[in-house]
Amino acid sequence: MADAPESAEPEWPAVCHDHGHDLTGVPPGEPCPECGDTNRKYLVTAETDVVTAAHNAGLEIEYIPERSWREQWGRLLDDLDAMERLADGIGERPLDPREVVDAFCAECYILKEWLRKDPALPQKARNGVNTFAAGSTTIHLACAVHNTHKHYGRDPGYTTARVSPVRIPDGVRVSWTITWHKPDGTSGTTDALEMARGAVADWRSYFAAHGLSESE
Structure with a gap:
């Protein structure tokens, strides 16, 4: 040989x-x-x-210390695409399909932090991120899912949100439901894919309002 x-x-x-x-x-x-x-x-x-x-x-x-918020935005879009594909029955399904939603929610939270701290952004855009995210029903819910998952629950005064249940009715297509409980005692459920789509749409409205382009 x-x-x-x-x-x-x-x-x-x-x-x-x-x-x-x-x-x-x-x-x-x-x-x-x-x-x-x-x-x-x-x-x-x-x-x-x-x-x-x-x-x-x-x-x-x-990694160099100053990286553009667009890098994190790309990750968020990738996670949304992964959810869309699983909902359509395409691609490899993880052992625990909740991981895909948890990943999207984590990237949504991290994007908020990157936008707030990116020195290349106008100061007005940076200063307004937290207020905007708190006022967006979908972004706020995604961040609540992330914080609930990260902290194994929430302290009093914060919204608790978890990905449950997960359904695969035909053994192929995945659907996720987020169950949430607000500090005022109200509770309910939200379709996770609709939440993710809404969060991306809301972020795009924020970019447009501040003249931020998704591409360099």
């Missing part, structure tokens, strides 16, 4: 693993001429993130 071909040397800048000395021109496996380290890292620039690839070992990702 022929030997497997050796992997090609990545064409990225290389530094020694422990001290970061430049290893340009030093063959793989040869020690660093400065410190003798034989481990190396390859530095890869991928859009806004700096990726460090350790040769034949794995990956480390170092």
Whole structure:
């Protein structure tokens, strides 16, 4: 049997693993001429993130401190798409379908924080995020689901919301219901997919009101 071909040397800048000395021109496996380290890292620039690839070992990702709110918005849209697909009976269903709704609600909450703290946004847009989110029935409910899940319940004075029940009547299409209880004693249920669609629509109305584009 022929030997497997050796992997090609990545064409990225290389530094020694422990001290970061430049290893340009030093063959793989040869020690660093400065410190003798034989481990190396390859530095890869991928859009806004700096990726460090350790040769034949794995990956480390170092995120730059200021990342656009649009990155988080993209995650939220991906989660909505995952819910839509499961509702249509498309794609792989997780063992616990509630995870998909929990993920959407978590990203919805995180988007609120990213919008509030993104230094690239106008101050007016940043300052108004919490008030807007609290006034949106769908965004507020998504954040309540996230906080209930994160804290294993809510303290008095806050809305409690959980994804229950989940139905798969034909064994294929998934539907989720959110059961909620408000501090004033009222309670009810909301279709989770309708909540998610409404939250995305409300966020888009906020973007439009503040002249924010979804794309760069």
